Amino acid sequence: MYRDPEISDDIRQSMVAWRRDIHAHPETAFEEHRTANVVAQALTLMGLPVHRGLAVTGVVATLRNGDGPSIALRADLDALNMQELGGGNKPHISTCQGKMHGCGHDGHTAMLLGAAAHLARHKPFKGTVHFVFQPGEENEGGGRVMVDEGLFEQFPADAVYGMHNFPGMPRGQFGIRVGTMTAYLDTFEITVTGKGSHGAMPETGIDSIVVASQLVNALQTIVSRRTGATQSAVVSVTQIHGGDTWNVIPETVVLRGTVRTLDAAIQDKTEAAMRQICEGVGQTHGARVELNYMRGYPGVVNTPAETAAAVAAAASLVGEAQVHTDIPPAMGSEDFAFMLQKRPGAYIAIGAGEGDNDPPVHNPYYDFNDNILPLGAAYWVALVQQQLPAD
Ligand SMILES: [Zn+2]
Ligand SMILES: [Zn+2]
Numbered sequence: 001m002y003r004d005p006e007i008s009d010d011i012r013q014s015m016v017a018w019r020r021d022i023h024a025h026p027e028t029a030f031e032e033h034r035t036a037n038v039v040a041q042a043l044t045l046m047g048l049p050v051h052r053g054l055a056v057t058g059v060v061a062t063l064r065n066g067d068g069p070s071i072a073l074r075a076d077l078d079a080l081n082m083q084e085l086g087g088g089n090k091p092h093i094s095t096c097q098g099k100m101h102g103c104g105h106d107g108h109t110a111m112l113l114g115a116a117a118h119l120a121r122h123k124p125f126k127g128t129v130h131f132v133f134q135p136g137e138e139n140e141g142g143g144r145v146m147v148d149e150g151l152f153e154q155f156p157a158d159a160v161y162g163m164h165n166f167p168g169m170p171r172g173q174f175g176i177r178v179g180t181m182t183a184y185l186d187t188f189e190i191t192v193t194g195k196g197s198h199g200a201m202p203e204t205g206i207d208s209i210v211v212a213s214q215l216v217n218a219l220q221t222i223v224s225r226r227t228g229a230t231q232s233a234v235v236s237v238t239q240i241h242g243g244d245t246w247n248v249i250p251e252t253v254v255l256r257g258t259v260r261t262l263d264a265a266i267q268d269k270t271e272a273a274m275r276q277i278c279e280g281v282g283q284t285h286g287a288r289v290e291l292n293y294m295r296g297y298p299g300v301v302n303t304p305a306e307t308a309a310a311v312a313a314a315a316s317l318v319g320e321a322q323v324h325t326d327i328p329p330a331m332g333s334e335d336f337a338f339m340l341q342k343r344p345g346a347y348i349a350i351g352a353g354e355g356d357n358d359p360p361v362h363n364p365y366y367d368f369n370d371n372i373l374p375l376g377a378a379y380w381v382a383l384v385q386q387q388l389p390a391d
Contacts, residue, residue: 019110020092026079029136055145068127072157075112076137085364107368115380127388143335160345169351175327185333196251313383
């Protein structure tokens with residue numbers, strides 16, 4: 001077990017109260033107005049100057065203590081469009097139909113507020129800390145919007161750090177790796193245009209359904225035949241739309257899907273292969289095949305020095321043996337990546353599991369584990385103390 005982090009009782013209680021209040025009132029991308037109010041009010045009560053409005057509902061507070069380096073610590077504010085289940089033992093269950101804090105961003109926000117409260121009270125550092133609360137992590141890229149709207153110009157930071165709870169990792173442990181932590185997320189839409197005809201006379205048309213079918217199979221060879229066995233890529237066609245009735249071969253078929261990779265070079269190669277396959281299959285059949293390849297979240301890529309800083313902070317709390325420094329990258333994605341494209345930094349996983357049956361994030365029975373609030377806040381405090389030493 002780990003040394004109990006030195007976060008005072010009143011801050012621990014505040015973190016639980018913030019977390020449950022935010023959990024009960026989930027808000028999704030760029031509509032986190034109430035949540036942003038809760039955060040801004042708490043930070044103002046701590047005596048910190050608060051900036052609002054980056055990416056609509058973003059909140060940034062700055063704590064300065066003399067001259068020194070400056071770092072940004074980031075939490076996410078948003079909930080998911082999903083229905084929460086399992087109300088009996090959750091007094092703070094979502095009061096908003098169809099919305100839920102199913103990813104623990106309520107807890108991330110509470111932990112960063114707790115760290116801000118501790119740091120504002122004791123100021124055990126020299127330099128500047130920016131507390132960044134970003135909207136719209138799920139799907140909408142609020143992190144990108146904050147960066148585009150000038151986050152790091154208005155709040156200069158030498159490095160930026162993020163954290164996510166992992167229910168699959170036991171409480172009291174941390175996980176991280178240098179390099180790619182989460183996947184590059186892309187989506188695509190392929191429009192196949194053939195020549196519509198009678199279902200009984202395919203020879204008078206160009207069958208878009210047959211072309212689309214061959215495309216689905218050919219796309220699978222990108223991973224199986226063109227990507228090395230030790231490399232990683234996923235190409236999934238998740239939608240096929242075409243045809244309205246029994247005896248008409250449709251003029252067009254639309255395919256949609258997603259691509260995940262762990263490396264920018266493989267991402268480029270996968271997109272190029274898709275273009276080649278679309279063009280080639282179309283040409284073979286005399287159909288027009290258009291590919292709209294849309295790049296989404298890039299990978300979260302941890303830089304070496306900042307990863308070492310994150311490991312040192314975590315190890316000072318739980319011991320080196322409890323900090324896994326080479327966890328496998330996740331095929332999920334995370335828009336903290338946009339901040340890491342602008343500044344060096346590191347994203348760490350904090351274990352939140354109590355047993356074998358903890359619901360995973362994005363599960364309707366999931367609930368952030370309040371038992372990790374003090375450790376999460378203590379991680380931020382340790383990181384600031386170590387990276388912005390007081391003397
Ligand atoms: Zn999520
Ligand atoms: Zn999340």
